[in-house]
Structure formats: structure tokens, C-alpha cells
Amino acid sequence: MRNASTKQKVMDASGYLFFTKGYHGTSVRDIAGRAKVNVSLISYHFKNKQGLLEFLMVEYFEPYIELLEEYAQKEDSKESFYQLIELIIQYKKKHYQFTCFVHRELTLDNVLVREMMVTYLAKEKYILYRLFKQCLHGSGIKGTQLQYLFLQFKGMLMTPFMMPYDMRDQNVLDHSDNYFSEQYSQTIIRWFDHLIESHKISYKKEGII
Amino acid sequence: MRNASTKQKVMDASGYLFFTKGYHGTSVRDIAGRAKVNVSLISYHFKNKQGLLEFLMVEYFEPYIELLEEYAQKEDSKESFYQLIELIIQYKKKHYQFTCFVHRELTLDNVLVREMMVTYLAKEKYILYRLFKQCLHGSGIKGTQLQYLFLQFKGMLMTPFMMPYDMRDQNVLDHSDNYFSEQYSQTIIRWFDHLIESHKISYKKEGII
DNA sequence: AAAGTGACGAGAGAATGTTGCAGGAATCCC
């Protein structure tokens, strides 16, 4: 009873503080203070401040990658990919604070963070890129442009979670319920459809000329 | 001779380190070490670590706001607004590292940073929103949707400068010359045109029905 | 009763931001 409670309290507190103040901006004292537990408990449960971060990372990424891998094994259809997009947005929204934190920390040249995420990120990129490519296989988009579009696609997956602090109030309205995930992933999907369609058209035109 | 050199060296070093490691992640000793100057020189020139940050902020934002104010006084035309968009992207790209830093730091709940930026941000929002609204005045887009689109617009202005560390290599290719600024602002402008056009069409359709 | 576990308090050891002081080297002013 007691352990689950305190350990979870530490995790919650650190999650929130990392989100608002960043990893370097929060001390273990801050965390312990917010969780209302003793400072040494953090070392006890997670060994380090870094160990705590690592624990949170694994807990966050493990189900996420699982989700991706599940869809990587399904039959390749556009609908399946579109469904995955919505599920990704849903997952990120569900763990909104930590998602923000991860994306922000990824813009830093932090060896520690990157080292513990590199396998997850590689898997994510591999799976997403494969599905992305197969979805656009019908329209003959070439190599360099495909990569650029993929970059743009990944940008769309993270943009809502990199909003500045002073814009969040308005954004939180959208984040409040499941409405946002649906709407926003629809935006991405619409962009996708538009992409396929417009390229087909320009392809046809070139054929005529 | 000497003073300009060392002061500038400190500014360069701190700019780079804030960019890669964040404000809290860099110590004054790191900065002094990288600039190859004495630690006490930072206090000498800028009083504080915070003073150094403040100095950099002012130096970055002053010309930026000046640019915005210049265009706020011009006659209201779509072309003028489009031109401003490209100039903004150009400015941000020119000061790429510090732009990234500012955008990242804005996602934090950092009182110090926010306090010294609040006036700049207010001015920026005021001017941009006015121009944005006037540009979309022709098409009858309503209040709430207008604000949502404005949010999206501001998101587009900062997305390229929030790229994760491991995606930058590919991005730097685009950032290498003036090509990027032109291309990317064209992307925004096209989105804008599409916005006006599609809304006009749906408006007409409703009229017919 | 013994062993194990979760929690606490104190504190060591290191890092950080900041300040102070003695001096060197260049520049400016008379």
C-alpha cells in the first residue's frame, strides 16, 4: 500500500515538474517537496535522478512502441495507417505533459536523454517510415521529396505538443476531451489525401503534355 | 579592440551553449570555458547569468519587433503581409540557434524568461493578429475559427525552429542558404491563399442553397 | 524472533552563481 503510493507520487510530481521546468530546471528536492516524501526516497526507488527519468521514459515509450509494432504487422491499407495516426495522437494527448517534455528535451543536445531514447526513436522512425512509404506508394513521389514530406509528417505529429506556455490555455480547450484527437488527426489525414490526389493530377498533366 | 572581442566571444559561446544545452543546462563556467575568457568576466559585463540572457534577448528581439512595427504602419495589403512573412522567416533563420532557444524556453514555465519577454510577445501578437485579421477580412471567417487559424499560423512560423536534434542534419541542408526562407514562406502563403479561396467557395455554396 | 522492506533525517562531497582583490596590458588625456 505504502510503496505504491509513494513511488507513484514521486512519478507524478517529477512528471509535472519536468514538464513545467525541464529536467535540468528541477531538483530532486523540488520533486520530493512536491510529492511530500523524503528526498532520499528518490535514490531509493530509482537510484538516480537520471534513473527516475529513465524509468518514466520506459514507462512512456513501451506502450507507444507496442502500439506501433502492432500496426506494423497488420495488412498494409491506407485505412489502417489512418487509424494508427489517430491512435498516436490519442496516446500523446493522453500523456500530454510527458509528451511535451519528451519533445522539448529532444531539441536539446543531451547525451543522457538521447542515449536512453535512441532505440525507441529508431524503431519509431523505421515503422512509421515504412507505413508512410507504402501508403504513398500509389502516387509516384520520388525519394528526396518523400523524405521531405516524411519530415513534415513527423512535424505534424508533434506540433500540438510543442505549444508555448502562453498559448496553452486556448489549446487546453481543444485538449479537454477526445474531440481534439479526432479533429487533429483528421487534419493530418486530409493533408495526406490532398497529397496523393494533387500528385496524381500533376502526374496526369505531365502525361498529357 | 579587446573588449568588443571578448564580450562578443562570451555572447557567441553562451548563445551556442544555451542552444544546445538550454539555459539551466549550462553553467557560467561552461560559457567562460568555451569563450576562453575568465569566469568573472561574465559578471563584469552582464552582472549576472540572467543579465547575460537578458542582454541576448534584447539584442535578438529589438530588431525583430522593429521589423514588425515597420510593417504595421504600411498600407494594408495582402502582398505586404506576405512579404512580412518571408522577412520573419528570414530573420529567424538568420539567428537560427537563438530562435530555437527562445522557442524552446517559451515552452517552459520559466518566470524569469517570461518576465523579460512579455512585452515583446505582446507586441508581436498584437501586430501579427491585426495584420492576420485584415488579410482574412475579405473572406467571412468568424471569431472562434479565426483565432484557431491564427494559432495554426503562429505554429507554422515556429515549427521549423523546433525540430528535434536528430532531424537537424537533414534540415540544415534546407537552412544552408536563402532557398529555405523563400520555399517555406511560400508554403505558408499557399496555405493562406487556399484558406481564403476554399472559404469563399463554401460561402457561395451556402448562398446557393 | 529474524529477515526484509519502505521511509526518514542528517550530512558528506561536489557543483553552481557570485563577489572580491591584486595585478597586467593597452589606451587616453594632460
Added chain:
DNA sequence: GGGATTCCTGCAACATTCTCTCGTCACTTT
């Protein structure tokens, strides 16, 4: 030329804060 000023260095000290470890206590389990 000589003195004053300015810019910079080097070293040291300071208080503060940080992370992390240690010994101990209370409670539970065996």
C-alpha cells in the same frame, strides 16, 4: 613621459544548492 582609465586575467573565497549515501527506525512478513 606620466598618470588615470579601461578592459581583462587569475585566483580565491563565499554561500548556496545540488545529488547521493549512510545509519536508523517502523512496520510487515516469515
